[in-house]
Amino acid sequence: MDEPLHPDVAELGFLIGTWRGRGTGVYPTIEPFTYEEEITIRPASGKPFLVYEQRTRRPATGEPLHAEVGYFRAVGGPTVELVVAQPTGIAEVHTGTVRDATVHLRSVEVARTPTAKEVTSVERTLVVEDATLRYELHMGAVGQPHQLHLKAVLHRA
Protein backbone atom coordinates (compact mmCIF):
# COMPACT_ATOMS: atom_id res chain seq x y z
CA MET A 1 0.00 0.00 0.00
CA ASP A 2 3.08 2.25 -0.31
CA GLU A 3 2.29 3.11 -3.91
CA PRO A 4 0.32 6.33 -4.43
CA LEU A 5 -3.26 5.99 -5.70
CA HIS A 6 -4.10 7.60 -9.04
CA PRO A 7 -7.10 9.94 -8.52
CA ASP A 8 -9.11 8.16 -11.25
CA VAL A 9 -8.98 4.86 -9.35
CA ALA A 10 -10.11 6.38 -6.06
CA GLU A 11 -13.62 5.08 -6.78
CA LEU A 12 -12.19 1.55 -6.98
CA GLY A 13 -10.15 1.95 -3.79
CA PHE A 14 -12.54 -0.24 -1.81
CA LEU A 15 -11.27 -3.23 -3.81
CA ILE A 16 -7.65 -2.79 -2.71
CA GLY A 17 -6.35 -5.45 -0.38
CA THR A 18 -5.70 -9.14 0.02
CA TRP A 19 -8.89 -11.15 0.30
CA ARG A 20 -9.25 -14.78 1.41
CA GLY A 21 -12.29 -16.99 1.47
CA ARG A 22 -14.27 -19.76 -0.11
CA GLY A 23 -16.42 -20.22 -3.15
CA THR A 24 -18.61 -22.70 -4.93
CA GLY A 25 -18.75 -23.54 -8.60
CA VAL A 26 -21.61 -24.99 -10.60
CA TYR A 27 -22.24 -25.59 -14.29
CA PRO A 28 -24.43 -28.05 -16.20
CA THR A 29 -21.38 -29.83 -17.63
CA ILE A 30 -19.49 -30.44 -14.36
CA GLU A 31 -19.96 -31.67 -10.79
CA PRO A 32 -20.45 -28.82 -8.29
CA PHE A 33 -17.24 -27.97 -6.42
CA THR A 34 -15.92 -25.76 -3.65
CA TYR A 35 -12.67 -23.83 -3.56
CA GLU A 36 -10.44 -21.73 -1.33
CA GLU A 37 -9.45 -18.43 -2.88
CA GLU A 38 -6.99 -15.60 -2.46
CA ILE A 39 -7.43 -12.34 -4.36
CA THR A 40 -4.94 -9.47 -4.28
CA ILE A 41 -5.83 -6.07 -5.73
CA ARG A 42 -3.22 -3.32 -5.51
CA PRO A 43 -2.38 0.08 -6.98
CA ALA A 44 0.44 0.44 -9.52
CA SER A 45 2.85 3.35 -9.14
CA GLY A 46 0.26 6.09 -9.48
CA LYS A 47 -1.17 4.68 -12.73
CA PRO A 48 -4.94 4.75 -13.42
CA PHE A 49 -5.47 1.03 -12.86
CA LEU A 50 -5.32 -1.64 -10.17
CA VAL A 51 -3.38 -4.88 -10.52
CA TYR A 52 -5.51 -7.98 -9.95
CA GLU A 53 -4.22 -11.46 -9.03
CA GLN A 54 -6.27 -14.44 -8.05
CA ARG A 55 -5.80 -18.10 -7.30
CA THR A 56 -7.90 -20.93 -5.97
CA ARG A 57 -7.11 -24.25 -4.35
CA ARG A 58 -8.95 -27.46 -3.61
CA PRO A 59 -9.93 -27.23 0.09
CA ALA A 60 -9.07 -30.81 1.08
CA THR A 61 -5.64 -31.02 -0.51
CA GLY A 62 -4.47 -27.46 -1.20
CA GLU A 63 -3.99 -28.45 -4.85
CA PRO A 64 -3.94 -25.38 -7.15
CA LEU A 65 -7.08 -25.04 -9.28
CA HIS A 66 -7.70 -21.81 -11.20
CA ALA A 67 -5.57 -18.67 -11.44
CA GLU A 68 -5.91 -15.37 -13.26
CA VAL A 69 -4.18 -12.01 -13.48
CA GLY A 70 -5.15 -8.68 -14.94
CA TYR A 71 -6.07 -5.06 -14.44
CA PHE A 72 -9.07 -3.03 -13.31
CA ARG A 73 -9.10 0.21 -15.32
CA ALA A 74 -10.76 3.45 -14.24
CA VAL A 75 -11.69 5.18 -17.48
CA GLY A 76 -13.75 8.13 -16.28
CA GLY A 77 -16.92 8.59 -14.23
CA PRO A 78 -18.50 5.33 -13.13
CA THR A 79 -17.05 3.44 -16.10
CA VAL A 80 -14.71 0.57 -15.29
CA GLU A 81 -12.93 -1.89 -17.52
CA LEU A 82 -11.30 -5.20 -16.69
CA VAL A 83 -8.67 -7.15 -18.63
CA VAL A 84 -7.97 -10.70 -17.42
CA ALA A 85 -5.53 -13.40 -18.62
CA GLN A 86 -6.03 -17.02 -17.62
CA PRO A 87 -3.61 -19.96 -17.90
CA THR A 88 -6.44 -21.94 -19.48
CA GLY A 89 -5.77 -19.99 -22.70
CA ILE A 90 -8.56 -17.48 -22.20
CA ALA A 91 -8.47 -13.69 -21.99
CA GLU A 92 -11.49 -11.64 -20.97
CA VAL A 93 -12.03 -7.97 -21.77
CA HIS A 94 -14.88 -6.31 -19.86
CA THR A 95 -16.65 -3.01 -19.56
CA GLY A 96 -18.96 -1.97 -16.75
CA THR A 97 -19.66 0.36 -13.89
CA VAL A 98 -18.76 1.04 -10.28
CA ARG A 99 -21.44 2.32 -7.90
CA ASP A 100 -21.99 1.95 -4.14
CA ALA A 101 -18.95 -0.30 -3.67
CA THR A 102 -20.31 -2.60 -6.38
CA VAL A 103 -18.51 -3.33 -9.63
CA HIS A 104 -20.56 -4.87 -12.42
CA LEU A 105 -18.73 -6.02 -15.55
CA ARG A 106 -19.76 -7.75 -18.75
CA SER A 107 -17.37 -9.19 -21.30
CA VAL A 108 -16.96 -7.26 -24.52
CA GLU A 109 -14.76 -10.02 -25.94
CA VAL A 110 -13.56 -13.39 -24.74
CA ALA A 111 -10.39 -14.32 -26.66
CA ARG A 112 -9.22 -17.93 -26.81
CA THR A 113 -6.10 -19.78 -27.88
CA PRO A 114 -6.73 -22.63 -30.33
CA THR A 115 -6.66 -25.25 -27.52
CA ALA A 116 -8.81 -23.36 -24.98
CA LYS A 117 -12.36 -24.27 -24.02
CA GLU A 118 -15.17 -22.40 -25.73
CA VAL A 119 -16.12 -19.54 -23.40
CA THR A 120 -18.41 -17.01 -25.06
CA SER A 121 -19.63 -14.61 -22.35
CA VAL A 122 -18.59 -13.71 -18.81
CA GLU A 123 -20.26 -11.39 -16.33
CA ARG A 124 -18.65 -10.46 -13.02
CA THR A 125 -20.19 -8.67 -10.05
CA LEU A 126 -18.07 -7.73 -7.03
CA VAL A 127 -19.57 -6.18 -3.91
CA VAL A 128 -17.58 -4.98 -0.89
CA GLU A 129 -19.32 -4.39 2.41
CA ASP A 130 -17.24 -3.72 5.52
CA ALA A 131 -14.33 -6.17 5.28
CA THR A 132 -16.18 -8.67 3.08
CA LEU A 133 -15.91 -9.08 -0.69
CA ARG A 134 -18.62 -11.12 -2.40
CA TYR A 135 -18.58 -11.94 -6.07
CA GLU A 136 -20.60 -13.81 -8.61
CA LEU A 137 -19.44 -14.90 -12.03
CA HIS A 138 -21.89 -15.83 -14.76
CA MET A 139 -20.62 -17.54 -17.88
CA GLY A 140 -21.77 -18.85 -21.23
CA ALA A 141 -19.50 -21.69 -22.32
CA VAL A 142 -19.24 -25.04 -24.16
CA GLY A 143 -22.65 -24.55 -25.79
CA GLN A 144 -24.46 -23.70 -22.53
CA PRO A 145 -26.40 -20.45 -22.06
CA HIS A 146 -25.06 -17.62 -19.89
CA GLN A 147 -25.63 -18.65 -16.25
CA LEU A 148 -24.21 -18.66 -12.73
CA HIS A 149 -20.85 -20.42 -12.52
CA LEU A 150 -19.03 -19.09 -9.42
CA LYS A 151 -20.03 -17.50 -6.16
CA ALA A 152 -17.63 -16.65 -3.33
CA VAL A 153 -17.31 -14.77 -0.05
CA LEU A 154 -13.88 -13.45 0.96
CA HIS A 155 -12.61 -11.46 3.93
CA ARG A 156 -9.91 -8.83 4.04
CA ALA A 157 -6.70 -10.49 5.26
Added chain:
Amino acid sequence: MDEPLHPDVAELGFLIGTWRGRGTGVYPTIEPFTYEEEITIRPASGKPFLVYEQRTRRPATGEPLHAEVGYFRAVGGPTVELVVAQPTGIAEVHTGTVRDATVHLRSVEVARTPTAKEVTSVERTLVVEDATLRYELHMGAVGQPHQLHLKAVLHRA
Protein backbone atom coordinates in the same frame (compact mmCIF):
# COMPACT_ATOMS: atom_id res chain seq x y z
CA MET B 1 12.50 -21.76 -8.29
CA ASP B 2 11.20 -23.94 -5.47
CA GLU B 3 8.11 -24.89 -7.43
CA PRO B 4 8.33 -28.15 -9.38
CA LEU B 5 8.35 -27.86 -13.18
CA HIS B 6 5.54 -29.58 -15.08
CA PRO B 7 7.09 -31.96 -17.65
CA ASP B 8 5.19 -30.27 -20.50
CA VAL B 9 6.87 -26.92 -19.82
CA ALA B 10 10.38 -28.38 -19.72
CA GLU B 11 10.89 -27.16 -23.29
CA LEU B 12 10.15 -23.61 -22.10
CA GLY B 13 12.44 -23.89 -19.10
CA PHE B 14 15.09 -21.68 -20.73
CA LEU B 15 12.72 -18.72 -20.29
CA ILE B 16 12.52 -19.08 -16.51
CA GLY B 17 14.18 -16.34 -14.54
CA THR B 18 14.29 -12.62 -13.91
CA TRP B 19 15.61 -10.68 -16.86
CA ARG B 20 16.69 -7.02 -16.90
CA GLY B 21 17.78 -4.85 -19.80
CA ARG B 22 16.90 -2.16 -22.28
CA GLY B 23 14.78 -1.83 -25.35
CA THR B 24 13.81 0.56 -28.08
CA GLY B 25 10.37 1.29 -29.47
CA VAL B 26 9.46 2.64 -32.89
CA TYR B 27 6.20 3.13 -34.76
CA PRO B 28 5.11 5.49 -37.53
CA THR B 29 2.69 7.30 -35.21
CA ILE B 30 5.12 8.02 -32.34
CA GLU B 31 8.60 9.33 -31.60
CA PRO B 32 11.17 6.55 -31.11
CA PHE B 33 11.83 5.82 -27.45
CA THR B 34 14.04 3.70 -25.19
CA TYR B 35 13.03 1.83 -22.05
CA GLU B 36 14.40 -0.17 -19.15
CA GLU B 37 12.68 -3.48 -18.65
CA GLU B 38 12.30 -6.26 -16.14
CA ILE B 39 10.71 -9.57 -17.10
CA THR B 40 10.00 -12.40 -14.67
CA ILE B 41 8.99 -15.85 -15.92
CA ARG B 42 8.34 -18.54 -13.32
CA PRO B 43 6.75 -21.96 -12.94
CA ALA B 44 3.41 -22.34 -11.16
CA SER B 45 2.99 -25.18 -8.69
CA GLY B 46 3.60 -27.98 -11.16
CA LYS B 47 1.02 -26.69 -13.66
CA PRO B 48 1.65 -26.85 -17.44
CA PHE B 49 2.31 -23.13 -17.83
CA LEU B 50 4.72 -20.40 -16.85
CA VAL B 51 3.67 -17.12 -15.23
CA TYR B 52 4.89 -14.03 -17.11
CA GLU B 53 5.24 -10.52 -15.67
CA GLN B 54 6.82 -7.55 -17.34
CA ARG B 55 7.28 -3.86 -16.74
CA THR B 56 9.19 -1.05 -18.33
CA ARG B 57 10.39 2.34 -17.11
CA ARG B 58 11.64 5.54 -18.68
CA PRO B 59 15.45 5.37 -18.33
CA ALA B 60 16.03 9.00 -17.29
CA THR B 61 13.34 9.22 -14.61
CA GLY B 62 12.36 5.67 -13.67
CA GLU B 63 8.75 6.57 -14.47
CA PRO B 64 6.65 3.45 -15.13
CA LEU B 65 5.72 2.99 -18.80
CA HIS B 66 4.19 -0.30 -19.95
CA ALA B 67 3.30 -3.41 -17.96
CA GLU B 68 1.78 -6.76 -18.80
CA VAL B 69 1.04 -10.09 -17.18
CA GLY B 70 0.06 -13.47 -18.51
CA TYR B 71 0.91 -17.09 -19.10
CA PHE B 72 3.04 -19.15 -21.47
CA ARG B 73 1.21 -22.44 -22.10
CA ALA B 74 2.85 -25.68 -23.20
CA VAL B 75 0.17 -27.52 -25.14
CA GLY B 76 2.08 -30.48 -26.58
CA GLY B 77 5.09 -30.94 -28.83
CA PRO B 78 6.60 -27.67 -30.04
CA THR B 79 3.28 -25.83 -29.75
CA VAL B 80 3.19 -22.90 -27.34
CA GLU B 81 0.43 -20.47 -26.50
CA LEU B 82 0.60 -17.10 -24.78
CA VAL B 83 -2.17 -15.16 -23.02
CA VAL B 84 -1.35 -11.57 -22.04
CA ALA B 85 -3.36 -8.87 -20.23
CA GLN B 86 -2.31 -5.22 -20.45
CA PRO B 87 -3.45 -2.26 -18.35
CA THR B 88 -4.01 -0.38 -21.61
CA GLY B 89 -7.22 -2.40 -22.02
CA ILE B 90 -5.75 -4.93 -24.41
CA ALA B 91 -5.51 -8.72 -24.17
CA GLU B 92 -3.49 -10.80 -26.60
CA VAL B 93 -3.99 -14.49 -27.27
CA HIS B 94 -1.19 -16.14 -29.26
CA THR B 95 -0.24 -19.47 -30.73
CA GLY B 96 3.22 -20.48 -31.92
CA THR B 97 6.19 -22.75 -31.52
CA VAL B 98 9.29 -23.30 -29.42
CA ARG B 99 12.44 -24.58 -31.08
CA ASP B 100 16.18 -24.13 -30.32
CA ALA B 101 15.55 -21.79 -27.36
CA THR B 102 13.41 -19.60 -29.63
CA VAL B 103 9.73 -18.92 -29.08
CA HIS B 104 7.78 -17.50 -32.01
CA LEU B 105 4.20 -16.40 -31.39
CA ARG B 106 1.50 -14.76 -33.50
CA SER B 107 -1.73 -13.35 -32.15
CA VAL B 108 -4.86 -15.37 -32.83
CA GLU B 109 -7.00 -12.62 -31.34
CA VAL B 110 -6.35 -9.18 -29.87
CA ALA B 111 -9.26 -8.24 -27.58
CA ARG B 112 -9.84 -4.61 -26.62
CA THR B 113 -11.96 -2.75 -24.09
CA PRO B 114 -14.11 0.04 -25.59
CA THR B 115 -11.55 2.73 -24.65
CA ALA B 116 -8.40 0.86 -25.74
CA LYS B 117 -6.29 1.74 -28.79
CA GLU B 118 -6.90 -0.25 -31.95
CA VAL B 119 -4.33 -3.05 -31.98
CA THR B 120 -5.06 -5.66 -34.64
CA SER B 121 -2.04 -8.01 -34.79
CA VAL B 122 0.94 -8.80 -32.57
CA GLU B 123 3.89 -11.09 -33.24
CA ARG B 124 6.47 -11.89 -30.57
CA THR B 125 9.82 -13.63 -30.95
CA LEU B 126 11.94 -14.45 -27.90
CA VAL B 127 15.42 -15.95 -28.19
CA VAL B 128 17.57 -17.03 -25.26
CA GLU B 129 21.30 -17.55 -25.75
CA ASP B 130 23.54 -18.10 -22.72
CA ALA B 131 22.25 -15.61 -20.14
CA THR B 132 20.77 -13.20 -22.69
CA LEU B 133 17.14 -12.90 -23.75
CA ARG B 134 16.42 -10.93 -26.93
CA TYR B 135 12.93 -10.24 -28.16
CA GLU B 136 11.21 -8.46 -30.98
CA LEU B 137 7.58 -7.45 -31.08
CA HIS B 138 5.84 -6.63 -34.36
CA MET B 139 2.43 -4.98 -34.26
CA GLY B 140 -0.33 -3.79 -36.54
CA ALA B 141 -2.19 -0.93 -34.83
CA VAL B 142 -4.08 2.35 -35.33
CA GLY B 143 -4.43 1.79 -39.06
CA GLN B 144 -0.74 0.99 -39.63
CA PRO B 145 0.44 -2.29 -41.21
CA HIS B 146 2.06 -5.04 -39.12
CA GLN B 147 5.67 -3.91 -38.45
CA LEU B 148 8.48 -3.79 -35.90
CA HIS B 149 7.49 -1.97 -32.71
CA LEU B 150 9.80 -3.18 -29.91
CA LYS B 151 13.26 -4.71 -29.70
CA ALA B 152 15.09 -5.43 -26.45
CA VAL B 153 18.10 -7.22 -24.97
CA LEU B 154 17.89 -8.45 -21.37
CA HIS B 155 20.28 -10.33 -19.13
CA ARG B 156 19.51 -12.91 -16.47
CA ALA B 157 19.51 -11.15 -13.09
